[in-house]
Amino acid sequence: MPNRIYNFSAGPAVLPVEVLAEARDNLLSLGDTGIGIMEHSHRGKAYMALHEEAEALCRELAGIPSNYHVLFLQGGASLQFSMVPMNLLKSGLTADYLITGAWSQKAAIEARRCGTVHVACTSEDRNFCYIPKGCTWSAAPAYAHFTSNNTIFGTQFAKAPDAPANVPLICDASSDIFSRPLEISKYALIYAGAQKNLGPSGVTLVIIRDDLVERGPKELATMLQYRTYAEDHSLYNTPPTFGIYVMGLIFKWIKKQGGLAGVERANRDKAGKLYRHLDSGGLFRPTADADSRSMMNVTFVTGDASLDEKFVGVAKKAGLDGLKGHRSVGGMRASLYNAFPPAGVDALLEAMRDFEAKSA
Numbered sequence: 001m002p003n004r005i006y007n008f009s010a011g012p013a014v015l016p017v018e019v020l021a022e023a024r025d026n027l028l029s030l031g032d033t034g035i036g037i038m039e040h041s042h043r044g045k046a047y048m049a050l051h052e053e054a055e056a057l058c059r060e061l062a063g064i065p066s067n068y069h070v071l072f073l074q075g076g077a078s079l080q081f082s083m084v085p086m087n088l089l090k091s092g093l094t095a096d097y098l099i100t101g102a103w104s105q106k107a108a109i110e111a112r113r114c115g116t117v118h119v120a121c122t123s124e125d126r127n128f129c130y131i132p133k134g135c136t137w138s139a140a141p142a143y144a145h146f147t148s149n150n151t152i153f154g155t156q157f158a159k160a161p162d163a164p165a166n167v168p169l170i171c172d173a174s175s176d177i178f179s180r181p182l183e184i185s186k187y188a189l190i191y192a193g194a195q196k197n198l199g200p201s202g203v204t205l206v207i208i209r210d211d212l213v214e215r216g217p218k219e220l221a222t223m224l225q226y227r228t229y230a231e232d233h234s235l236y237n238t239p240p241t242f243g244i245y246v247m248g249l250i251f252k253w254i255k256k257q258g259g260l261a262g263v264e265r266a267n268r269d270k271a272g273k274l275y276r277h278l279d280s281g282g283l284f285r286p287t288a289d290a291d292s293r294s295m296m297n298v299t300f301v302t303g304d305a306s307l308d309e310k311f312v313g314v315a316k317k318a319g320l321d322g323l324k325g326h327r328s329v330g331g332m333r334a335s336l337y338n339a340f341p342p343a344g345v346d347a348l349l350e351a352m353r354d355f356e357a358k359s360a
């Protein structure tokens with residue numbers, strides 16, 4: 001077992017060791033098949049069983065009703081920025097976007113290629129350090145789009161916004177998917193790149209209500225229509241088999257943690273500990289407003305960029321990697337996804353206290 005250090009990276013991010021070990025064991029031979037997981041045909045029995053199991057576990061964990069499809073796509077969350085409007089928006093229609101950070105801005109840019117974008121709310125005035133309290137909706141939005149967790153700015157919606165009746169609610173949940181229970185029926189479409197809470201990069205999970213699948217224009221390129229994936233169980237072409245396999249292992253691991261309620265408890269404990277210290281009036285302070293804080297990405301600063309840099313360097317030497325904040329916020333960002341171990345939070349707190357004592 002190589003020496004693993006604490007990886008606070010925002011993504012790709014830390015995965016559970018037992019999942020990595022199981023994947024490693026199946027690289028050369030999946031069970032006793034004599035063929036490694038990456039080498040199995042996506043049409044063969046062995047892979048198909050894993051594919052179906054991953055979907056079944058996903059449905060079970062999140063309580064996904066039967067009128068929703070679970071799809072495994074490629075192209076990352078960024079392709080969903082385009083696929084959502086290509087399928088659901090067109091010239092003459094308006095979509096409402098809640099702008100709470102760089103990712104929702106990017107999603108809105110892609111939507112503008114297809115139709116009109118109405119900004120239902122924005123927190124840009126204070127560098128996205130909060131989640132706006134309310135929205136002003138356009139007259140008849142084709143859909144409303146929001147980013148549940150703002151990876152860069154360390155903010156998170158406490159609950160899904162209430163879109164007007166019958167307006168499909170669409171969520172980019174890339175950085176907090178399956179970190180807490182989800183009321184699926186509130187959403188029309190949820191998407192997430194896997195590389196934070198669900199596995200390796202290269203596979204994107206899409207949970208979509210069946211009426212939306214049919215709304216996409218049939219003239220769109222085949223690979224850009226949701227129906228292509230829905231009709232063929234994500235097996236129209238070769239899917240990202242290894243990523244889907246690992247996602248299945250992650251789902252099993254989440255189940256063992258007590259399901260989504262179990263991981264939520266653990267996530268609250270981890271982030272809560274860190275925020276309590278940040279609120280204690282020491283050298284470090286949080287950047288996000290208290291009512292908008294993320295459980296996944298905890299952003300903080302000292303207020304002095306050179307001290308921040310020094311701390312990141314000291315922490316790295318102590319085996320705490322990936323703490324440098326995004327350039328648009330500065331300071332530090334501790335990403336504490338589902339698989340991040342609680343002991344890593346303790347180690348970070350120890351490093352912070354030590355640094356504070358030495359800087360006093």
Ligand SMILES: Cc1ncc(COP(=O)(O)O)c(C=O)c1O
Nearest residue numbers: 076077078103151172174175193
């Ligand atoms: C909230 C959010 N949305 C979208 C993306 C872009 O994801 P991808 O790199 O899978 O396209 C990221 C990446 O970090 C993200 O955090």
